[in-house]
Amino acid sequence: xxxxxxxxxxxxxxxxxxxFSSIPNTYTDLMLIVSHRxxxxxxxxxxxxxxxxxxxxxxxxxxxxxxxxxxxxxxDDYIGSIMQPTETANTFGLLTIYIPNYASSLNxxxxxxxxxxxxxxxxxxxxxxxxxTTSQISxxxxxxxxxxPLAAGSSATLYGILKGSxxxxxxx
Amino acid sequence: xxxxTFIALANVTLSSGDPIITFSNIxxxxxxxxxxxxxxxxxxxxxxxxxxxxxxGTYVTTAAGGNGSSSLGVQESFSAGQPSYxxxxxxxxxxRLDIMDYSSPNKFKECLARADGSxxxxxxxxxxxxxxxxxxxxxxxxxxxxxxxxxxxxxxx
Numbered sequence: 217x218x219x220x221x222x223x224x225x226x227x228x229x230x231x232x233x234x235x236f237s238s239i240p241n242t243y244t245d246l247m248l249i250v251s252h253r254x255x256x257x258x259x260x261x262x263x264x265x266x267x268x269x270x271x272x273x274x275x276x277x278x279x280x281x282x283x284x285x286x287x288x289x290x291x292d293d294y295i296g297s298i299m300q301p302t303e304t305a306n307t308f309g310l311l312t313i314y315i316p317n318y319a320s321s322l323n324x325x326x327x328x329x330x331x332x333x334x335x336x337x338x339x340x341x342x343x344x345x346x347x348x349t350t351s352q353i354s355x356x357x358x359x360x361x362x363x364x365p366l367a368a369g370s371s372a373t374l375y376g377i378l379k380g381s382x383x384x385x386x387x388x
Numbered sequence: 389x390x391x392x393t394f395i396a397l398a399n400v401t402l403s404s405g406d407p408i409i410t411f412s413n414i415x416x417x418x419x420x421x422x423x424x425x426x427x428x429x430x431x432x433x434x435x436x437x438x439x440x441x442x443x444x445g446t447y448v449t450t451a452a453g454g455n456g457s458s459s460l461g462v463q464e465s466f467s468a469g470q471p472s473y474x475x476x477x478x479x480x481x482x483x484r485l486d487i488m489d490y491s492s493p494n495k496f497k498e499c500l501a502r503a504d505g506s507x508x509x510x511x512x513x514x515x516x517x518x519x520x521x522x523x524x525x526x527x528x529x530x531x532x533x534x535x536x537x538x539x540x541x542x543x544x545x
Contacts, residue, residue: 287454
């Protein structure tokens with residue numbers, strides 16, 4: 217029995233942000249895969265349940281130069297950089313987000329990895345974002361944290377992961 | 389109907405503090421394993437260790453990490469894999485392990501880890517043993533706290 221379920225996918229036909237809403241509480245974890253590019257400032261933001269408060273991020277990032285690479289913390293919904301207009305045309309960056317226990321009544325924490333493509337300008341980051349909410353995650357928004365929207369062609373796919381048991385494996 | 393490739397094998401939600409979570413009787417019918425932990429532990433300076441088949445032999449970990457003010461790059465041989473190295477999880481975190489070719493009888497086992505808590509660490513560790521993995525000890529230097537969860541999945545090849 218599969219534990220990985222497709223929930224929904226969207227691809228922007230015009231410049232915009234992406235929001236998944238009405239996410240059911242029937243899974244254990246969520247996995248989000250985003251292909252991103254922007255029309256302007258190269259920053260990406262993510263927030264849950266329509267709120268940009270109560271967020272803290274701890275991450276490692278770098279662009280290949282020692283002066284920029286290292287760890288960083290944030291207390292907003294910025295999580296990294298995004299493919300920008302100056303980078304290779306028709307090329308999109310990658311963002312993956314794994315949200316364990318998204319329907320629990322505990323505060324949420326998710327892990328993420330974010331990659332660009334362009335030599336010399338791409339910023340990569342991976343880290344963890346903590347969100348102070350005891351509510352089920354029912355919506356996820358991905359947007360350009362700077363000015364301007366995500367570019368047409370950006371896409372996102374949401375999967376649900378369902379825990380279970382099989383194969384005689386035991387846990388104690 | 390396509391074949392399922394990502395299969396839930398076992399999971400636990402801790403009802404009280406526990407220093408170790410053990411998955412046993414893992415069949416050799418998958419290609420890779422995926423383990424995900426979410427929760428807190430009570431140790432503020434160090435984090436999580438992993439042993440396969442109860443073996444305290446040689447595990448070589450290579451890690452990069454940071455806590456917002458300092459960064460870490462390290463390679464170390466130890467008696468357990470160290471997916472979080474010095475990352476702590478007092479502030480609720482996650483740890484994800486991709487364990488490749490776990491049932492191979494003729495290669496050392498490689499694991500890619502991402503551990504995110506009060507610090508964030510990406511690492512890989514190699515268990516220098518050819519034996520197929522049949523059990524995983526996922527343990528804390530302190531204790532995993534109540535409501536911590538851990539789940540194991542098999543990925544078909």
